[in-house]
Amino acid sequence: MIPEIEKASLEEIKAFQEEKLKEVLCYVQERSPYYQRLFKKHSIDIKSIRTLEDLTKIPVTTKEQLQNHNADFICVSKNKIVDFVTTSGTLGEPVTIGLTDADLDRLAYNEAISFACAGVTENDILQLTTTIDRRFMAGMAYFLGARKLGAGIIRVGAGIPELQWDTILKFGPTYLIVVPSFLLKLIQYADQHDIDVNASGIKGAICIGESLRNQDFSLNVLANKIKSAWDIELYSTYASTEMSTAFTECSEQQGGHHHPELIIVEILDENDLTVPAGIEGELTITTLGVEAMPLVRFKTGDIMAAHDSPCDCGRNTLRLGPVVGRKKQMIKYKGTTLYPPAMDNLLNDFQEVESYVIEIYHNGIGTDEIGIKIASRNASDVLLHDIKDHFRSKLRVSPKIEFCEAGEIQKLRHSKLQRKPVSVIDKRG
Incomplete structure (x- = not known):
């Protein structure tokens, strides 16, 4: 056809x-x-x-x-x-x-x-x-x-x-x-x-x-x-x-x-x-x-x-x-231009990462910051270190990363008004 x-x-x-x-x-x-x-x-x-x-x-x-x-x-x-x-x-x-x-x-x-x-x-x-x-x-x-x-x-x-x-x-x-x-x-x-x-x-x-x-x-x-x-x-x-x-x-x-x-x-x-x-x-x-x-x-x-x-x-x-x-989700982070899909790909490299959400926001001096909240049954300093090293190796930057409960990630990804899950929350206005 x-x-x-x-x-x-x-x-x-x-x-x-x-x-x-x-x-x-x-x-x-x-x-x-x-x-x-x-x-x-x-x-x-x-x-x-x-x-x-x-x-x-x-x-x-x-x-x-x-x-x-x-x-x-x-x-x-x-x-x-x-x-x-x-x-x-x-x-x-x-x-x-x-x-x-x-x-x-x-x-x-x-x-x-x-x-x-x-x-x-x-x-x-x-x-x-x-x-x-x-x-x-x-x-x-x-x-x-x-x-x-x-x-x-x-x-x-x-x-x-x-x-x-x-x-x-x-x-x-x-x-x-x-x-x-x-x-x-x-x-x-x-x-x-x-x-x-x-x-x-x-x-x-x-x-x-x-x-x-x-x-x-x-x-x-x-x-x-x-x-x-x-x-x-x-x-x-x-x-x-x-x-x-x-x-x-x-x-x-x-x-x-x-x-x-x-x-x-x-x-x-x-x-x-x-x-x-x-x-x-x-x-x-x-x-x-x-x-x-x-x-x-x-x-x-x-x-x-x-x-x-x-x-x-x-x-x-x-x-x-x-x-x-997405053009509006372009991030200027420590001299590097990033888009969220590049970070999705890196996080998917880790079997231990069960779910995550990427938050983009402005810091106190008005420049872009990235925070990643991750849910994992195997949360540890070693895993955190490995993820940060992977980011440095592939993207030349290391965003702020923290472990959270799966329920918290679920709430962030699935609001009642959304029709599909979101992995990026842009707080830059």
Whole structure:
């Protein structure tokens, strides 16, 4: 199930996107109060924007602008909105996104082709281990996408390893939709209850929320931990509520594939200029075919690189590499620039670390500080020393580290208002 446009030549894909770009610019100029003001303020004649390169004539839209002028991005009357969702609010006030019937159809199409990209077919059954409620777009997208593809789906929800395994053994799903670190909890439960994970019938996992790969696409520490115990295929998928679009790995597992019929992609540097393929920058997107709340040149805040070499799967679309980090979570620590995923990878090197949370805050002189709270049954000065040495060796810094009770970490990672666990708490305001 590869859409024809994704097998087209790069020239054909570009020409296709340029026609779609003209459509979305006409649409937002006619219907979006925010973009009407923006175009007027900067004297932008949308007829002068004919190519993807011409997009640079339009100022970028930031998350702060989307937060501060949320309602002004809505392009339809309220009675046309059939589903309301919100962003997670990890980096600020949650944003409300409305979806029309057509937007839900687009969401279903996006997820169906994304599942198909990872090898899921109508003969498979997916087990959803994330929430479908709490105004969470992704849970709804997974359900609609499975229906569109013709696959089965079991809505188990988040947590509760006992219920997850009861469902796996009772209904025989073939794929899990899951946060990768939760797979370790499923493996642990299986070990404790004499369940053979490799006889479970699970072929693969569509993984969300945490990175599986290093920048060269090799498996990172977390993924290797999973694979060493459970011989299943692991597929990364990257998405956000604002985009209503996913980038999912194919069989080659060399980055998440772009769907050019759904979104225009730019990777920008600090000056909002396009960086070459393979160079890290901020993912900036223009949605295509969105009815209620289209976005033009929206900066996602996620730092990554795009790759444009041909893929053996038959798609000619660009691929997004693993997220290096979120721009707002960049840390300047003792002369070194860090992103939390680099610390996640190091902490996953230690079997003794059961759970942790990274806190970022300003010290008394206004510079960045890092504190890591760790839960471990084997807490000792030796383990603390080893972790600090590992940080010095790999990242050239040693943050403040303390051992805490598992219950305290659990409370920090799972607040009642959050839809997924957090490993980073940024207190810098």
